[in-house]
Amino acid sequence: MNDAKEYMNKLMQELRRGTITIGVLSQLSEAQYGYSLVTSLGEKGIHVEPGTLYPLLRRLEKQGLLASKWDTNEARPRKYYLLSETGKEVYELLIVEWQHIVQNMSNVIDVQGGDKDGDD
C-alpha cells in the first residue's frame, strides 16, 4: 500500500508540474505579484509553494509568456507579472487543449467505472 502511495506521489508530481503553469497563466490577465498569486491560487484549491512558483514565473517571463514590472510606489517594492500578448494566445490555446484532455480522460475513466458497476 505504501508502494502504491509512493508511485502515486511521483505521478502526481509530474501531473502537477504541467497544470501549475496553466493555473498561473489563468490568473495573470491582471497583474499580480508572486505572493498574491500563491494566495489566490491557494484559495481556489491549487496549492503551490513559493519556492516553486517564483522560479516558474521567471522562466515564463524568459520564454516571453509573461511581462514584468517593479512597483516601487508602495512601502514594499514588488515585482508584478502580467500575461504578454503571446502569453494570452498560448493560454487560449491551452484552455482548448485542456478541455479536450479532461473530456477524453473522463471518457476513458468512466468506461472503466461503468464496467466495474456492471460486475457488481
Added chain:
Amino acid sequence: MEMIDRYIYAVTQKLPQSQREDIADELHSLIEDMLDERVQGKNITNKEVEEVLMELGNPKLLAQKYRGTKKYLIGPDFFDSYLIVLKIALISTFTAIFLNFIIHCVINPVSILDHFTEFIVGLVTALPAAFGWTTFGFAIPDYFGEIKSKNLEIGMEWKPSDLPPIPDKKRQIKYCDSILGIAFYTLFIIIFVFSNEYLGIWIFHDEFSGVVPFLNRETFSSSLLFIILILGIGIIKECLKLVYGKWTYKLVTYTALVNLVSIIAVFIMINGNAFWNPDFLLELTQAGLVTENSDAYRTVSIIWNQSTLWILVLLVIGLIWDVIDGLIKANKK
C-alpha cells in the same frame, strides 16, 4: 533579520550575476509578505523568520530551481557515443594489464603471486581511471555546449522516406569487430611504447635470461613515431567503419586512401636506415641459440634477411585485400 540576508545570499550567489539583484529583491519582498501573513501585525521574532525560511526550503534547491540546470553529467545527446568510447577504453585497458600480467608470468613464473597482486592493483587503479577520464572528457563539452541541444533539434525533422534502408547482413559491419579492432590497435601502441624491450626472441637458460630484440635499439625512438602513426591510422579506419556501419563505396574509398597512407609509412619506416636490429644474428649466436656455419644458422639467416620483403608483401596483400573485400561487400545489393 540578518538571517534573511544570509538566506538570500545563499540562494543568489550561485545564480548568474545579471539576475542576482533582481531575484534578491523579489525574494526579500516575498519573505516579508510571508512574515506579515504569519504574525498578523504582531512583532516578528527569530522564530517566525526561521519558520518562513524553512518553508522556502533548502537554498541550494531553490537556486537550482532558478537556474533550471540539468541534473546530469552526460546528457542524452552524447550518451550513446559516450558508451561506445567507454567500452573501448575499458576493454583496451583491461587487455593491456592482462597481457602485462601474462608476460611477467612467463618471464618469471616463480613470483606469480606478486604478479597477480600487481595485476589486481593495476586493474583497481587503471580501470576507474579510464572510466573517470572518459567520463570527464564527455562531461566537459556537455557542460559548456548548452546551445548544442537546440541545434540538434533542427535536425530532428524527418520524413519516413528519409529512413535509411535496413543494411544487408552481408554489407553490415559488425559493431563489436570495430571495437575489438580499436582495442587491439590501442594494445599494440601500449606494448610498443611501454614493453618494446620484450619484442624479440626470448632466451631461456633454465630461467628467463634476456631478449634478442628484433628492432634496432638505437633508432627505436624514431621508429616508434612511425609505428604510432601507422597504428593510429588503423584506429581511424576502425572509427570510420563504426560511423558508417555498413560497406559503401565512400567507405571503400576512404579505406583505400587510409591503407595507401599506411603502406607508404611502412615502406619509409622499414626501408629507412636501421629499422631492424643489425646485430640480430650475432646476438643469437652469442646467446648460444645457434652456432655459426651450422645448418640452423643458415636457415635463420635466410629467414631473417628475407623477412623484410615477406612482411612487406604480406602487409600489402592484406591491405589490398581489405579494400577488395570492402568493395565486394559494398557491391552486394
